[in-house]
Amino acid sequence: MPMPAFELIKDLSVNTGKWMDAMCERVESWIHTNEVHDISALEEPVDPDVADETFELDRCIECGLCVTSCATALMRPDFVGPAGLNRVARFQIDPHDHRTDADFYELVGDDDGIFACMSLLACDDHCPKHLPLQEKIAYMRRKLVAQR
Numbered sequence: 001m002p003m004p005a006f007e008l009i010k011d012l013s014v015n016t017g018k019w020m021d022a023m024c025e026r027v028e029s030w031i032h033t034n035e036v037h038d039i040s041a042l043e044e045p046v047d048p049d050v051a052d053e054t055f056e057l058d059r060c061i062e063c064g065l066c067v068t069s070c071a072t073a074l075m076r077p078d079f080v081g082p083a084g085l086n087r088v089a090r091f092q093i094d095p096h097d098h099r100t101d102a103d104f105y106e107l108v109g110d111d112d113g114i115f116a117c118m119s120l121l122a123c124d125d126h127c128p129k130h131l132p133l134q135e136k137i138a139y140m141r142r143k144l145v146a147q148r
């Protein structure tokens, strides 16, 4: 059967790209900063452990398996999904992004975001890139609960 949670194109083809595009817009999946960088100057070095952690989450290939295997995503079409929460966790780690936990709370601190997850964690079981979805969703939930 075609993967549920995504718009059906035809036969077994679904439009994961449209879903991922909307998710990226929703979680504002880009660096937020007011700093002006001099591109001729050397970049501020990033702690190698932090860089590794960021690159680890950047390995998402947007296959959609975490979304299609998620019971919450199937019941709640507006759920940001595990891939979306992974994006938020990625920018929360990145020292170039100056958004605060309060800003991330504004984005996903609701029942279609981090608090929709029922912790069934099929996403973590099925991710072909073995991204630490369970760990990151739990971490983001703890961080954002403190904003309530």
Ligand code: SF4
Pocket (backbone or CB within 6 Å): 059, 060, 061, 062, 063, 064, 065, 066, 067, 082, 083, 086, 126, 127, 128, 129, 130, 131
């Ligand atoms: S299953 Fe893993 S690689 Fe695929 S979209 Fe979800 S987080 Fe990304």
